[in-house]
């Protein structure tokens with residue numbers, strides 16, 4: 001026995017033996033679970049047609065159960081995160097899911113993709129939101145991840161506009177707490193910063209902090225936070241505002257942490273795909289409606305939701321691409337399109353609208 005293990009407290013040795021035993025049990029059970037997933041894949045293949053290995057509604061149920069069952073001491077979120085990874089590995093055994101996200105690597109959208117699909121998914125960065133839509137439409141990937149709204153800065157219009165012309169459906173949502181950091185490279189002189197790079201939304205989310213700490217420094221908007229981090233690598237007088245992943249990916253040093261003006265700063269992302277998702281038991285629906293431009297039109301549009309006791313979670317207006325002074329409303333509400341009250345409300349809204357498109361019903365974000 002080494003000198004070191006001679007000195008170890010016997011209580012610690014005993015506890016570690018117990019942990020080894022438990023790990024053995026967990027490993028056996030995970031393997032058993034993976035065997036089950038393989039059998040599920042066999043059943044799906046035997047059913048024929050377009051076998052759907054990834055099941056968003058089932059995944060949401062598994063994660064919710066993991067949280068409900070949890071008795072501590074781990075938090076419900078930690079427990080669900082562990083199950084998220086187990087399920088991601090099981091799905092990869094069945095068939096790896098291919099996901100495109102708004103890149104480059106190191107963006108918050110990549111973080112959202114990993115949070116939603118786990119580390120066993122095959123994730124690929126694309127340069128623009130339109131490209132993510134296009135790759136999913138072309139079938140080059142199974143799903144796409146795009147940002148849709150930020151709690152400080154509002155909607156990402158580009159994503160909403162894509163839905164006007166796309167036939168893809170929303171299959172899920174992910175919410176991410178966004179922490180912005182000021183970062184520099186190893187050649188940057190921290191006392192000589194004259195330029196700060198970031199995405200326009202991130203610069204806006206840190207406006208007050210920048211006003212008080214770097215009032216005279218030029219703020220340069222670039223295509224993404226990861227792009228900002230990349231640029232800083234070669235510049236001695238520049239800093240970037242980006243998240244943890246970008247700092248790690250480009251080996252940057254964080255000079256100031258969590259500089260976002262609002263501590264509850266978060267971004268919502270959508271999972272887009274080509275197949276409608278059945279009800280999971282706790283779902284949301286997104287809708288796109290165009291209305292004639294008349295007094296009371298918005299009231300008439302929203303009235304059926306109130307009558308059928310449906311909770312609206314968001315109403316957004318965008319100018320229509322087809323004509324002057326017509327508007328398109330993006331509406332999110334609680335409930336699945338197959339449930340009775342939602343189906344009834346949708347029928348009435350559709351009858352009163354000049355156009356209506358259901359963008360999808362999908363499980364409410366669990367993690």
Ligand SMILES: O=C(O)C(=O)C[C@]1(C(=O)O)C=C[C@@H](O)C=C1
Pocket residue numbers: 037040041053054055056058059062086087088090091094
């Ligand atoms: O239940 C299924 O349909 C499965 O394929 C199993 C499983 C899981 O590991 O629990 C794996 C992937 C699906 O996305 C959902 C759940």
